[in-house]
Amino acid sequence: MAKFEGRGGDTKRGLELLWGIRAGPRRGPKGRLDVPRIVEAAIAIADAEGLAAVSTRRVAEAVGVSAMSFYTYVPDKAVLLDLMLDAAAGDEAALPTEADGPRDWREDVRRLAVAQRAWLLRHPWILEVTTHRPGVGPQAIRTYDRMLSVFADLGLDEVEMDLSVTLLVDYVRGSVRNLVRAAQVARDTGQSDEDWWREVGPVLAQVDLSPWALAAHVGAVVGDLYGAGDPELAFAFGLDRILDGLEALIARKGAGAPARQD
């Protein structure tokens, strides 16, 4: 199960598939399918029903072949996940370019974060597949490149640029994760957050929370204000803190670089 949440499998073959540089077979019957069709079907299933619904049997059925024919095209499930990841990276929103007017790095970074967030919400299963090794597919590299470009020309060195991208991506992923999980559980169990609270409330009422008065107080205030938590607000708040933090770094480092324009 969780063995496949990381990478592994046939690394070399997987990479060749990622970049489409596998030497085609010279004899034998022609395949009825190709890898992109399989990956597309897998992504459709994941988008609609979650990563748990993506089994090799299910994908094979979706493209109209028997269970084992799947393995003719993809060496194992770990590689399928790699391919899905890189393919999904293809539909991220475009970044604004210099042509759209004067660059404002703060606005660019915010847009980047919002776009990443929207992308993750479109493909929630991506959060369950997260790679530990850098994405080495074409789409992943393109995304990395685009993110770096936002931090270019601000006086940061290469390492700082890379770390800034990492910080931003890690934050967005963490922030979206909570939201996605809620939706996922609601779907899997047919139980909304409200239903759940209605069940939890009475049990918690029996409990003595006084040892954690601060938690109880803040929890009550926050809960009253926006139910079980407002993910939009949390996202915006964290992003603003991170932008402030990056701004402090940039101000310190990039004396001669363009500053905020607003």
Next chain:
Amino acid sequence: MAKFEGRGGDTKRGLELLWGIRAGPRRGPKGRLDVPRIVEAAIAIADAEGLAAVSTRRVAEAVGVSAMSFYTYVPDKAVLLDLMLDAAAGDEAALPTEADGPRDWREDVRRLAVAQRAWLLRHPWILEVTTHRPGVGPQAIRTYDRMLSVFADLGLDEVEMDLSVTLLVDYVRGSVRNLVRAAQVARDTGQSDEDWWREVGPVLAQVDLSPWALAAHVGAVVGDLYGAGDPELAFAFGLDRILDGLEALIARKGAGAPARQD
């Protein structure tokens, strides 16, 4: 993967187990086990071999009963995971108190983040658990309380305190995740990062990276400096940015609150 449907009764039963408020059975044979023993065994397996090794059958075997006897104590696997989560929250490091000298919120927050990180590295499987709902067990609430206390008396309102905790926790989790996956994959596949790069390198060399020159350049510089990425450095960098961001907020909000002391 996380497809455990929690039916209505399971949620309630799970909560009762979390808080130890089940009504004891009056007749029938005494059980040979209790829930804490089962949870402890499950955590031991998860610590040693990863979450994937935790199956109901395996846990049952570890405590010396047959596969189905497990379900006498725990209604289903999702509840087991909830119990594991809350139990694991019990071994977080203590926070320094006011008795240790003058409070410095920045240092406190940093210590908090470092402690959280160490805790996650001690129980890496926690990051793999797709939690049912926000933690409502006693340990989870205790942790939340302690984190809030660090942000108390700084001029932040309840919502800002809650959001600050969320930001910090989300960041730490995201940051640790990369590190944990590396170790996990290395263990599962027997392939170290270096082995992996040795396999990836030659394939990537065949590829034209010029469309993403910035990514290639930064990637090369970063890779040269510290191999496949230095997680310690990335963690410290992101944490510093977040601290700067929080400091800006606190400076703006808490005119009368204690400022930095260093």
Next chain:
DNA sequence: GAGTTATTCCGTACGGCGTAAAGCGTTGCG
């Protein structure tokens, strides 16, 4: 052409998983 060989596709099977169902024996309440 004929033969060889690489390749596609598929049926079967193995050992895992979570857990429903049903049976057995033990316990304590009435």
Next chain:
DNA sequence: CGCAACGCTTTACGCCGTACGGAATAACTC
């Protein structure tokens, strides 16, 4: 005592990833 509640077990179902082996097909060698 009898009976209901309960602990524990065996059996079984339908999933999963995928190893294996066989049949059909296409292109290469002769």
